[in-house]
Amino acid sequence: MSQTDPIDATDEMNRTAEQTISTTDGETAEETRSEWVDYDTGGETKLAIKNLDVYYGDDHALKDVSMDIPEQSVTALIGPSGCGKSTFLRCLNRMNDRIRSASINGTVELDSEDIYQDGIDLVELRKRVGMVFQSPNPFPKSIRANVSYGPRKHGDIETGLLARLTGRADPESEEELVKRSLERAALWEEVSDRLEDNALGLSGGQQQRLCIARCLAVDPEIILMDEPASALDPIATSKIEDLIEDLAQDYTVVVVTHSMQQAARVSDQTAVFLTGGELVEYDNTEKIFEDPESQRVEDYISGKFG
Ligand SMILES: Nc1ncnc2c1ncn2[C@@H]1O[C@H](COP(=O)(O)OP(=O)(O)OP(=O)(O)O)[C@@H](O)[C@H]1O
Numbered sequence: 562m563s564q565t566d567p568i569d570a571t572d573e574m575n576r577t578a579e580q581t582i583s584t585t586d587g588e589t590a591e592e593t594r595s596e597w598v599d600y601d602t603g604g605e606t607k608l609a610i611k612n613l614d615v616y617y618g619d620d621h622a623l624k625d626v627s628m629d630i631p632e633q634s635v636t637a638l639i640g641p642s643g644c645g646k647s648t649f650l651r652c653l654n655r656m657n658d659r660i661r662s663a664s665i666n667g668t669v670e671l672d673s674e675d676i677y678q679d680g681i682d683l684v685e686l687r688k689r690v691g692m693v694f695q696s697p698n699p700f701p702k703s704i705r706a707n708v709s710y711g712p713r714k715h716g717d718i719e720t721g722l723l724a725r726l727t728g729r730a731d732p733e734s735e736e737e738l739v740k741r742s743l744e745r746a747a748l749w750e751e752v753s754d755r756l757e758d759n760a761l762g763l764s765g766g767q768q769q770r771l772c773i774a775r776c777l778a779v780d781p782e783i784i785l786m787d788e789p790a791s792a793l794d795p796i797a798t799s800k801i802e803d804l805i806e807d808l809a810q811d812y813t814v815v816v817v818t819h820s821m822q823q824a825a826r827v828s829d830q831t832a833v834f835l836t837g838g839e840l841v842e843y844d845n846t847e848k849i850f851e852d853p854e855s856q857r858v859e860d861y862i863s864g865k866f867g
């Protein structure tokens with residue numbers, strides 16, 4: 562048959578129109594290839610995400626995302642606004658459970674155990690997988706109380722977690738935990754003589770490092786950060802970036818950023834999400850920024866859209 566069936570042709574045009582509409586302004590449609598996201602990280606897998614779909618009501622926000630996140634490294638998530646980066650991050654410690662319209666299919670394995678299976682203790686999960694948000698959100702309490710809040714709330718001061726963390730079981734241990742967490746968050750030297758001051762009196766960059774210290778105080782394994790430096794000036798940003806790299810020696814860090822330079826500077830591997838909630842490419846950071854496989858990814862990182 563040499564002639565195109567007119568019904569099929571209309572159908573084809575509709576589908577093409579649909580594809581065009583579903584992409585960001587300036588972005589060209591392109592078929593996604595599974596090998597572009599099939600990246601072997603080489604490290605021990607801390608989080609294995611398999612066929613993850615997220616809907617908000619009827620809105621399909623994340624589509625069939627699969628990727629492995631290796632331990633003790635920095636994984637950057639980049640992509641244009643609305644492509645599902647925060648949604649993806651929130652799936653990793655089940656924060657999306659709090660959004661009533663959200664429904665989630667697929668699996669997220671933490672050390673090979675599915676965090677979405679029945680009977681998972683969410684408090685314990687969120688201790689293991691901590692989160693730092695875009696705007697620093699310290700409690701209106703003293704610097705000390707912000708850091709010791711988590712261990713106190715979870716009763717760990719009585720149950721001995723604190724002693725385990727500090728390696729000591731005496732009343733000084735809370736003091737040590739606060740110091741150790743602030744040191745690890747590169748804030749101790751700036752606040753050691755004002756621990757009783759209200760945390761809201763700190764600068765934005767200091768507040769963000771305090772939030773990181775608060776997260777570290779409950780001894781997490783993974784730290785999720787959603788644009789942790791986007792509200793900060795360049796000097797405060799560079800401190801957070803140094804800290805992220807340093808934390809990756811002990812923790813698994815997953816960071817969402819809108820800054821290509823930041824992703825290129827701090828991350829070991831980069832996942833690029835594009836419009837429609839697709840993971841389009843995942844590879845080591847150098848490869849993504851220097852020689853991406855996908856034309857859409859190349860257009861995005863060279864600033865042609867997004
Ligand atoms: N609580 C919610 N209820 C309904 N829809 C939501 C909710 N949160 C996000 N969405 C929708 O899901 C899609 C992905 O949003 P998400 O916030 O994950 O994107 P993002 O990549 O983090 O964007 P940005 O870079 O602007 O932060 C968007 O279409 C958004 O409108």
Ligand SMILES: [Mg+2]
Nearest residue numbers: 646647648787
């Ligand atoms: Mg977001």
